[in-house]
Amino acid sequence: MNKKIKTPPMTHHYKGLIVEPQIRNFFTGRIWSRRETPFPKEKINTYIQHHFFEVLQAVLDKPVRQCRRCLNKNSRKFVSFHCAKCQKICHYCRHCITMGRMCSCDELLLWKNEQPQKTNKSHTFNWQGQLTKNQARAAQELTASILQKNNHLISAVCGAGKTEMLFPAVFEALQLGKRVCIATPRTDVVLELFPRFQQVFPKTCIHAYYGNAPQQQGFAQLVLATTHQLYRFENTFDVMIVDEADAFPYTMDEALEQAVIKAKKKEGPTAYVTATPSAALLSKKTKERWGYSFIARRFHGQPLPIPTFQALWNYEKTFQKGKIPVKLLNWLEQKLAKHEPFLIFFPTIDLMDKAIPLFQQIDASIASVHAEDASRKEKVLELRNVQRKGLLTTTILERGITIKNVQVAVVGAESPVFTASALIQISGRVGRNKDFPNGDIVFFHHGITAEMDLAKKRMLDFNRQPQ
Ligand SMILES: [Zn+2]
Ligand SMILES: [Zn+2]
Numbered sequence: 001m002n003k004k005i006k007t008p009p010m011t012h013h014y015k016g017l018i019v020e021p022q023i024r025n026f027f028t029g030r031i032w033s034r035r036e037t038p039f040p041k042e043k044i045n046t047y048i049q050h051h052f053f054e055v056l057q058a059v060l061d062k063p064v065r066q067c068r069r070c071l072n073k074n075s076r077k078f079v080s081f082h083c084a085k086c087q088k089i090c091h092y093c094r095h096c097i098t099m100g101r102m103c104s105c106d107e108l109l110l111w112k113n114e115q116p117q118k119t120n121k122s123h124t125f126n127w128q129g130q131l132t133k134n135q136a137r138a139a140q141e142l143t144a145s146i147l148q149k150n151n152h153l154i155s156a157v158c159g160a161g162k163t164e165m166l167f168p169a170v171f172e173a174l175q176l177g178k179r180v181c182i183a184t185p186r187t188d189v190v191l192e193l194f195p196r197f198q199q200v201f202p203k204t205c206i207h208a209y210y211g212n213a214p215q216q217q218g219f220a221q222l223v224l225a226t227t228h229q230l231y232r233f234e235n236t237f238d239v240m241i242v243d244e245a246d247a248f249p250y251t252m253d254e255a256l257e258q259a260v261i262k263a264k265k266k267e268g269p270t271a272y273v274t275a276t277p278s279a280a281l282l283s284k285k286t287k288e289r290w291g292y293s294f295i296a297r298r299f300h301g302q303p304l305p306i307p308t309f310q311a312l313w314n315y316e317k318t319f320q321k322g323k324i325p326v327k328l329l330n331w332l333e334q335k336l337a338k339h340e341p342f343l344i345f346f347p348t349i350d351l352m353d354k355a356i357p358l359f360q361q362i363d364a365s366i367a368s369v370h371a372e373d374a375s376r377k378e379k380v381l382e383l384r385n386v387q388r389k390g391l392l393t394t395t396i397l398e399r400g401i402t403i404k405n406v407q408v409a410v411v412g413a414e415s416p417v418f419t420a421s422a423l424i425q426i427s428g429r430v431g432r433n434k435d436f437p438n439g440d441i442v443f444f445h446h447g448i449t450a451e452m453d454l455a456k457k458r459m460l461d462f463n464r465q466p467q
Contacts, residue, residue, distance in 0.1 A: 017050045019115075025219040027111035029179070029236025029263075031069060033058070033100060034107040038215060044109070054110040058102035059091050067093035068108055070231040071258045096231050098211065110234060119177040119221050120205070127167055127200045132301075135165045138293035142271055143169040145291030146239055152271040152291035153245075153281065157462050158399075158428020161299035162273050163193060166241060167200055169271075174204055174221060178238035181223045181263060183230055185244055187211060189400040190224050191377070193243075197224065227256055233263035240264040244399060245272035245281060246421050275428060276421035276458075296465030302437035303463040305430045307410075307423070307456055312444035315411060319354045324362075328411065328444055335390065335407050335440075336363060341383055342390035342407040343397060345426055347415035352392050355411075359392060368392040398425040405436040413443035413452055423455035 023039060034055065037044055047053055059078070060066045066073045072095035083090030085105055092103035102108070131139060138154055145152035146169050156162050166182070173180050182197075184190060187210040194208040207220035209229040223237070240260060260270065272281060285292055298304070310327055318325045324332070328344075335342045344359075346352035349370050359366045365388040369376045376396070382388045384403050391397070395417055408430050410418060418426075423443065430439035443452055 017046065017052075019052070021219075022217075023047065024111075024117060025217070027053075027109065028113065028117045028219060029233050030109075030111060031056075031232060031234045032109050033102060034109050036100060037109070048109075052112060054112055056108045056110055057104065058106035058108050059093055059104045061091075061104070065091060067096060067102065069093070069099070069102055070096035071262060072096065096228070098228060099231055113235075117219055119179065119219075120203075121175055121177045122203065123171065123174045123201055124203045125167070125171045125200065126202050127164075129164060131164060131168075132161070132297075132299050134295045134297055135161055135299065138295055139165045139168040141291055141293045142166070143172050146173055146269055146271065148291075149267055149269045150291050151269050151285075151288065152293070153277060153285045154271065154273045154293045154295070155277045155282075156273070156275060156293070156295035157298060157304060158275045158425060159298040159300075159304075159432040160275075160295045162243070162275075163196060164299075165293075166243075166273070170197075170222065170239075170241075171201070173239045174201065179221050179223070179236060180239045180241070181225060181230075181233075181237040182241045182243055183225050183227050183260060183263075184242070185227050186400055187226055188377075188396075189244060190226055192400055193224050197222065227259060230259040230263040235262070235265055237264040238268045240268060240270040242270060242272045243274075245274040246276045246278055276424050278421075296462045298432070298437070300434035300437055302431065302434075304459045305427065305437075305439050305441055306459055306463070307427050307441040307443050309413075309443050309445060309448055309452065309456075311446070312411065313446055315444065315446060316351060319351060319358070322358065324355070324358050325444075328409065331409055331440075331442060331444075332359070332362065332390075339389075340405055340407045340439075341386070341388075341403055342409065343383075343403075343429060344390065344392045345398070345408070345410045345418075346392055346394060347412040347417050349394060351412070352394065356392055359390075363389050365389050366392065369397065370394045371396045395422055395426075397429075398422050399428070401429065402432050403429070404433045405439065406430060407440045409440075409442045409444060411444050413445040414447045414449045418449075418451065420451045420454040420458065423452060424458060427455065427459060 056068050058068055064073055065078055072093055077095045078091045080089055080091050090103045090105055092101050142152050170180055190208050190210045197206055204222050205218040205220050206222045207216045209225040312325050315325045352368050356368045367379050369379050369391055383391050406429055427441045430441045431437045
């Protein structure tokens with residue numbers, strides 16, 4: 001944090017105890033496992049004795065079994081076991097286990113906000129870019145909704161420049177002393193957004209939360225977090241922005257939606273940003289009269305490249321026989337000859353594993369990435385820096401990455417993982433750069449599905465919209 005900023009008094013006397021700023025900064029708005037705080041146990045116990053925390057049982061049994069952290073109530077997501085700690089039958093929540101196991105005899109700490117955190121109001125906005133007419137309109141509409149505490153939906157094509165549209169609204173909210181959260185389902189997106197926001201808001205304390213994120217100092221008025229990390233917040237954000245809203249498995253995972261609601265203050269508005277809003281989100285928007293912004297054009301004004309379909313019959317068998325299907329091979333050789341970077345999407349890791357050695361025989365720099373791949377970031381960077389010719393990938397790279405002049409193929413586009421949204425996002429990787437607004441996107445398939453048709457239709461519809 002910049003030293004010149006007026007900071008709140010360093011300590012507060014409260015019921016005889018001096019509140020250390022580090023503790024207040026850390027716990028404000030958080031719900032945290034008592035066992036795993038980054039502070040000495042005795043210190044935490046003293047604060048508990050002085051009623052700074054509400055101590056909550058992590059898994060409740062009444063009226064129904066519920067995890068107090070993620071609010072999961074699905075009985076199938078609890079596991080009963082003989083607990084070594086309490087020597088009884090204990091229950092833990094499988095749903096939020098990635099945040100560390102919490103069972104019936106564990107406790108959560110909830111900071112009691114009796115003396116609310118004072119927020120910084122002297123933020124600066126350090127962005128020299130220029131919004132397009134469409135972006136400026138959406139930015140204005142979003143800001144208006146937030147000020148009116150109304151929910152908002154921004155539906156914008158891939159490559160419309162949605163992050164830039166958020167800047168003015170976030171700045172406005174920060175200056176009013178509001179605490180803002182930008183939540184996104186993917187760690188990659190948090191990692192991509194973090195340096196951009198730090199640059200644009202150099203005087204703002206911003207934290208990024210994702211699995212294994214380092215400990216960060218100060219009170220973050222702007223939080224970038226994966227949606228899973230929202231389980232660790234409660235009743236704290238004045239404004240919630242949900243980026244890539246469609247990537248939420250909303251229908252499958254109500255608890256995650258609840259996490260969004262739980263992390264923000266009750267009256268705090270939520271803004272959803274997406275290129276592929278679900279029918280459920282659109283209908284909610286209408287029913288509840290949310291603000292709405294629609295952008296059918298990319299920031300550079302060029303239409304979306306439209307995918308072509310190519311049959312690749314029995315591609316699985318061909319790979320199994322140790323061969324790359326001929327049409328795909330032709331496509332690959334074309335891209336290599338033209339020195340164009342490429343992404344080839346695979347429906348399963350299994351098939352990709354079979355394919356990768358075949359591709360590496362043709363060019364040793366080709367690599368594969370998937371969700372558990374620890375060096376995913378480096379590999380994408382190497383593709384961007386032209387150190388690699390191309391990558392094979394699962395749907396993990398369907399969104400959030402931008403590579404100049406990238407060409408895209410989908411192998412097995414008929415497979416169920418490639419929903420219309422996924423295919424739109426994948427196609428959205430192509431032509432994002434203003435110097436390379438076109439590019440090749442091929443859906444190689446073993447039979448055309450309704451989802452493939454729907455994806456193509458939606459993209460054609462966007463291109464037909466008036467600018
Ligand atoms: Zn849970
Ligand atoms: Zn126990």
